[in-house]
Amino acid sequence: MLGVLKVATTDQIQRIAAPHQSFRHTTKKTPSMRKTARTAAHAGALSDLRKHGLAENGGTTKGGEALRNLTVKGLEAASHVLRRPLAEMGGSARGAGSSGAAHALSVNETVIALLRPKPDLTLLAGEPPEALAAARAVADAPGGIGSLASYVTEVPLPATGTWNAPGRGGAQADIVVTARRDGAPLLFIEVDNCHESAEELAGKLEKYARFFRRQVKDTDGKERPMWRTRWPAPDGRWRDVPHPPVLLVFHRIGDPNPDRTVPRLADLTRHLWQGRWHGEDGFHTYDGKIPIIATGLNNLREHGPAGAVFRRFGRTDIGGWLARFRT
Structure with a gap:
């Protein structure tokens, strides 16, 4: 994921990798609590990547969200997963978060808007009816471009x-x-x-x-x-x-x-x-x-x-x- 986006928030990573999570935890009291819950798995995965030297914290957005990016070692690993030559992977985006990475985040949002990830409705069993209806509307909407x-x-x-x-x-x-x-x-x-x-x-x-x-x-x-x-x-x-x-x-x-x-x-x-x-x-x-x-x-x-x-x-x-x- 970060091999494509270079620097991203856990929220952006979750919306691409696990879009169904955006329609879970809807009964939690505040937007902040819901966001923490739906991104918890990806925050944990990023923590594991940091322990292995594959990812690092890349600063914070102006809104205080943590930014994540791959290290050079992480880019090499991502190039194998994506089956792309390392030369085509671009830089590690180190330092992009020093100014809030506003441009990088807008690039990510453009990818998400074009990709339009679809939630898997089978993973939302037991969720409130309004959450299921919102997820179904996204799943039934016209798709995006590519993978x-x-x-x-x-x-x-x-x-x-x-x-x-x-x-x-x-x-x-x-x-x-x-x-x-x-x-x-x-x-x-x-x-x-x-x-x-x-x-x-x-x-x-x-x-x-x-x-x-x-x-x-x-x-x-x-x-x-x-x-x-x-x-x-x-x-x-x-x-x-x-x-x-x-x-x-x-x-x-x-x-x-x-x-x-x-x-x-x-x-x-x-x-x-x-x-x-x-x-x-x-x-x-x-x-x-x-x-x-x-x-x-x-x-x-x-x-x-x-x-x-x-x-x-x-x-x-x-x-x-x-x-x-x-x-």
């Missing part, structure tokens, strides 16, 4: 250097999602707590474009986009070769209003996303362009990826994730 193994966080996107030793000038994706079984495209995600201006976000997207354009020799000796040497993706529908989509998830913590940031950002990045219109044939092509989509974390939490919560740059309507990400 936990579909998500990787803190992924370097080197404009220079190598995967293992990125040079200067590159980006770092907050999340990369690979869930082709669910019909999802390869997806890169940037999470913003509304602390960055449109100009700063545009600078990040320019780094994405630089990475997507980078060509390297593959194992067969042929030149390919560097990203295609790690992740498979189909070409466009009209024999064009669009870049993978980038999803911007805004969490309204800071002062900038995303309703004002997004239109300005769309203008600044028009050259990155605007397709070519073939009027005689009635379609756009997006050769060398990046589909850029925006949403809010609160809407994503409430409606999930199946909800009409995504706005694609260049389009005025709000739609579901499949419609927005297809070119």
Whole structure:
């Protein structure tokens, strides 16, 4: 779990690993008591990991919750469990909690909102009717995208250097999602707590474009986009070769209003996303362009990826994730 999320609270770990626990202990008197009870098993497991040098306390959130992260030894163990090369696991996130890890926690909440873990109703026998009804509503709601193994966080996107030793000038994706079984495209995600201006976000997207354009020799000796040497993706529908989509998830913590940031950002990045219109044939092509989509974390939490919560740059309507990400 921490191998994917890097740094997390026990509450976030429990909501992903054992979502049925969110509907147990409902008769306890206070929210604090209920939270302690439903996260007790995971707190105990993290204590065992600390004893074996696999995890450590990573500071506290601004609300006083303890943060947990893996050590280097723990990352190595997680790479075996997840069947991923250690080079793809990212850092141990040591020190992220010194400032409350607000961004890391928003990244985790984005993963949870997209994943939408389903509670196992068979594990809730004997719970009060209202708790069962709430759990059943979650279980019956539209599902999320992929499994936990579909998500990787803190992924370097080197404009220079190598995967293992990125040079200067590159980006770092907050999340990369690979869930082709669910019909999802390869997806890169940037999470913003509304602390960055449109100009700063545009600078990040320019780094994405630089990475997507980078060509390297593959194992067969042929030149390919560097990203295609790690992740498979189909070409466009009209024999064009669009870049993978980038999803911007805004969490309204800071002062900038995303309703004002997004239109300005769309203008600044028009050259990155605007397709070519073939009027005689009635379609756009997006050769060398990046589909850029925006949403809010609160809407994503409430409606999930199946909800009409995504706005694609260049389009005025709000739609579901499949419609927005297809070119």
